[in-house]
Amino acid sequence: MSTPIPSSAPVPLHIVGEPPASPAPDVIGTSGGPGRRPAPAVRPAAADWAALGVEPRWNGQETSDCAAVLSPFRGPATGLEPYKRYVAGARQRGETVLVVACIGAGQHRHNVFSGTVAPGVHLPDHYGSIAANPLPAGLSPELADGLDHAEHELGTRLLNRPPSAWFRLTYLKEARSSRPGVARVWPPPGEGELRPILVDGLGDPVAGLWMPADGSARWFVVPHGTDHRLLVEWLVQHALPAYVPGALTRARSTLVRDPALATDAEAQLVKRIAEEQRAHERRNTELQQQLAALRAVADPLRDNLLFGTGRPLEDAVHDVLVAAGATVTRLDDVYGTKSADLLAEYDGRRVLVEVKSANNRPPHSLPDKLLKHLNTWPRLTGTEPVDGGVLVVNHQVKVAPAQRDAEVYTDRAFADALTVPVIGSAHLFDWWRHDDWDAVRHAVFGATGPAQPPETAVPDTDLKVPRRPGSLSRLRR
Structure with a gap:
C-alpha cells in the first residue's frame, strides 16, 4: 500500500x-431615479x-x-x-x-x-x-x-x-x-x-x-x-x-x-542534477562564446555586402573572392581611378571586378564604367591581358534586403543585351554564407577547371564549427 x-x-x-463580488441586481420599484450611486x-x-x-x-x-x-x-x-x-x-x-x-x-x-x-x-x-x-x-x-x-x-x-x-x-x-x-x-x-x-x-x-x-x-x-x-x-x-x-x-x-x-x-x-546543471551552464557558455566569435567575423562582412558602399563594399567583395580561392589585387592602390577596383585570378583566368552601389534601382550607365576600364586596361603600365570583367552592384541599399529586386536590373531587354556579367552583392552574400564557393567562381570566372580548396582555418574549440575563410583579415595574395 x-x-x-x-x-x-x-x-x-x-x-x-x-x-x-457580483453586482447587486436592480430591484423593480427600488430605484429612486438617476441619483448618484x-x-x-x-x-x-x-x-x-x-x-x-x-x-x-x-x-x-x-x-x-x-x-x-x-x-x-x-x-x-x-x-x-x-x-x-x-x-x-x-x-x-x-x-x-x-x-x-x-x-x-x-x-x-x-x-x-x-x-x-x-x-x-x-x-x-x-x-x-x-x-x-x-x-x-x-x-x-x-x-x-x-x-x-x-x-x-x-x-x-x-x-x-x-x-x-x-x-x-x-x-x-x-x-x-x-x-x-x-x-x-x-x-x-x-x-x-x-x-x-x-x-x-x-x-x-x-x-x-x-x-x-x-x-x-x-x-x-x-x-x-x-x-x-x-x-x-x-x-x-x-x-x-x-x-x-x-x-x-x-x-x-x-x-x-x-x-x-x-x-x-x-x-x-x-x-x-546540480552537477548536470553546472555542466550545461559551462557548455552553454562555451557555445555562446563560439557563436559570438562567429558573429564577430560575419557581422562586418554581412553588413558591408548588404548595406555597404565605397571601400567597405569593395573590401567585402575582396574577402568573398579570396574565400572562394581566388588571388585578388586591389587596383585602386596601384592605378587609382584609372582602372577597375579589383583584379581577380583563378585557374588561369583573370578578370577585372568593378564594385558599385545604388540607393535605389541602379542606373543603366553602371556597366559602361566597367567597359571603359576594360578598354583602357591594356594601356596601363605593367598590365597583362585579362579575360573579361564583372560588375558587382549593391542595389537598393536603403531597402530591406528581403524587399529588394532579386536581380540588379529588372528590365529584361536591357539585362539580355548586357555584354558583361552583373552580380548583385546580395547573391555574393548568399553564396558566402552557405560556403557555395563553386557558385562564386562560376559567376565571376565562368567555366573553370578543377576547384582549388579555399583557404581554411581550424577552430580552436572542440566544436567543429568552420570559420569563414577570407573574412578574418584583409588577405592579399
Whole structure:
C-alpha cells in the first residue's frame, strides 16, 4: 500500500482590495431615479485561489501571518493597519517583507517638469516613492543584466504575457535638506535602490525591484494591467522559495524541502542534477562564446555586402573572392581611378571586378564604367591581358534586403543585351554564407577547371564549427 503524499495548506497572501463580488441586481420599484450611486470598491478579478495554492486575505482580514502582499492596482497603503500588521509579523519571524505592486492605474496628469505622469507607488516610512511615466505603444522591453533566477523568471513572464501599457519607473527619494531655515525631516529619509528587471530601448526600467539599503524588504513594481494569475503563480513558485522559504515550510509546501531530512537516494540525485546543471551552464557558455566569435567575423562582412558602399563594399567583395580561392589585387592602390577596383585570378583566368552601389534601382550607365576600364586596361603600365570583367552592384541599399529586386536590373531587354556579367552583392552574400564557393567562381570566372580548396582555418574549440575563410583579415595574395 502506497503512502499518500501529505497535503499542503494554502499560503496566506494579503491582496490589497475587496473580495470580488457580483453586482447587486436592480430591484423593480427600488430605484429612486438617476441619483448618484456610491463609488464601486476596488476589487481584483476573481481567481481560483485554491488552485493557485493561496488563501487570499482581503482588507479587514488578518494579515500578520501572510507570506507576501499583492497590490493589483497601486502600492499598499503603508500607513494602514493591514500593511503594518503584515510587516510586524514578517519582522517577528525574521522574514523578508515581500510586496508586488502594480503601478500606473488611475487618471494620468500632466506635469510641466515630468510630462505625463500616472499614479505611482508610495514606499514605506521615509523612503520616497516610485513615479510612472506612460511610454509609447509598441514598446518592446528587454531583460536587464544581473538578474537572479526569480527576477529573471518574472521578467520572462512579463515579456511572454505583456500588460496593455508600459511605464518608465523613476525612484524619487525624499529630499534631505540642510539649508538654514528649512525644517529637517525626522526620521531622516531612508536609503534604497530601484534595480531594473525589464528596460526599454533607452535603458530605463519598466519593471523593477526596490530594496531598502538593509535588504529587509523587496518591492517588485510591475505595470498595471499585468495578469493577476501570472503574478500569484510567480509569487508561489519562484518568489517565496527564493525570498521567504519559511512561509512555504509552514504550509508544508512541496516547493520547499529541508535538505537535512532527505534520503540518501534523494540527496545523491539532487547532487547529480546540480552537477548536470553546472555542466550545461559551462557548455552553454562555451557555445555562446563560439557563436559570438562567429558573429564577430560575419557581422562586418554581412553588413558591408548588404548595406555597404565605397571601400567597405569593395573590401567585402575582396574577402568573398579570396574565400572562394581566388588571388585578388586591389587596383585602386596601384592605378587609382584609372582602372577597375579589383583584379581577380583563378585557374588561369583573370578578370577585372568593378564594385558599385545604388540607393535605389541602379542606373543603366553602371556597366559602361566597367567597359571603359576594360578598354583602357591594356594601356596601363605593367598590365597583362585579362579575360573579361564583372560588375558587382549593391542595389537598393536603403531597402530591406528581403524587399529588394532579386536581380540588379529588372528590365529584361536591357539585362539580355548586357555584354558583361552583373552580380548583385546580395547573391555574393548568399553564396558566402552557405560556403557555395563553386557558385562564386562560376559567376565571376565562368567555366573553370578543377576547384582549388579555399583557404581554411581550424577552430580552436572542440566544436567543429568552420570559420569563414577570407573574412578574418584583409588577405592579399
